[in-house]
Amino acid sequence: xxxxxxxxxxxxxxKGKSVLRDVAFEVAPGEILGLIGQSGSGKxxxxxSILRLLSMRGGASSGPVIFQGRDLSQLPERAMRPIRGKxxxxxxxxxxxxxxxxxxxxxxxxxxxxxxxxxxxxxASLLASVSLPNDTAFLRRYPTELSIGQxxxxxxxxxxxxxxxxxxxxxxxxxxxxxxxxxxxxxxSKLRSDLNMAILYISHxxxxxxxxxxxxxxxxxxxxxxxxxxxxxxxxxxHAYTQALVAAIPSMPLK
Numbered sequence: 001x002x003x004x005x006x007x008x009x010x011x012x013x014x015k016g017k018s019v020l021r022d023v024a025f026e027v028a029p030g031e032i033l034g035l036i037g038q039s040g041s042g043k044x045x046x047x048x049s050i051l052r053l054l055s056m057r058g059g060a061s062s063g064p065v066i067f068q069g070r071d072l073s074q075l076p077e078r079a080m081r082p083i084r085g086k087x088x089x090x091x092x093x094x095x096x097x098x099x100x101x102x103x104x105x106x107x108x109x110x111x112x113x114x115x116x117x118x119x120x121x122x123x124a125s126l127l128a129s130v131s132l133p134n135d136t137a138f139l140r141r142y143p144t145e146l147s148i149g150q151x152x153x154x155x156x157x158x159x160x161x162x163x164x165x166x167x168x169x170x171x172x173x174x175x176x177x178x179x180x181x182x183x184x185x186x187x188x189s190k191l192r193s194d195l196n197m198a199i200l201y202i203s204h205x206x207x208x209x210x211x212x213x214x215x216x217x218x219x220x221x222x223x224x225x226x227x228x229x230x231x232x233x234x235x236x237x238x239h240a241y242t243q244a245l246v247a248a249i250p251s252m253p254l255k
Contacts, residue, residue, distance in 0.1 A: 004165055005066065008023070009062075010023070010063050011049055020042045020049070027198045031214050032192055034217065035217045036217070041220060042219060046219075050065055051080075052072060067166065086115075088167075090159055090167070091159040093170055105146075126160070130154075130156050152175075164197065165198060168200050168202070169188070185211055214229070215227065218239065218241065226239040226242045
């Protein structure tokens with residue numbers, strides 16, 4: 001089975017500061033791949049490189065980004081626009097920064113829908129799929145009227161609006177309490193099952209990765225230091241950095 005996504009990325013920002021060095025991994029259809037790295041390791045740079053948006057942050061990337069047989073790194077911008085949002089979805093970590101506070105929720109969905117489709121939308125089913133109210137009153141609300149958990153579910157709804165083959169998530173549970181985080185992880189698992197959607201789950205939260213992902217990529221100082229099935233990574237870590245990460249996971253005290 002051919003991977004949905006296969007990358008080998010090198011990236012740098014202005015003044016030649018290297019951020020990624022030959023970061024290579026693949027995501028299979030219907031797979032949830034976890035990408036673990038501490039702050040500053042290059043996780044967000046990977047997302048921006050895949051979406052061809054790194055230049056907006058003053059950076060540049062090189063290397064193939066093969067998505068469903070096409071090398072995105074070689075496509076002109078006009079060919080990338082139909083891919084972003086429609087074939088590759090994205091979920092950021094903060095509804096507060098990702099959503100326009102002056103726009104109603106319905107306007108957010110309508111604008112994102114019209115960017116890629118002229119067919120009548122079915123927002124009610126979309127919202128129901130992420131356990132949000134699917135009535136008109138909810139769509140008339142503003143982002144500031146949502147709880148953090150509702151806001152994150154709404155971002156996920158935006159990300160899967162066009163049922164993309166690949167969903168990129170960048171620290172999507174970092175701002176959530178543990179109960180809401182658990183609910184969001186269950187939602188990602190359900191979406192994978194219902195839509196056969198491949199998910200790149202980027203996080204520094206090892207426990208969420210262990211509970212959700214099929215395989216794990218460990219990123220350290222802009223390089224991949226270890227890759228493997230989730231059970232192998234957490235039970236038999238090979239690289240010293242991975243061993244240190246696993247050893248730092250707190251154990252539950254016994255009574």
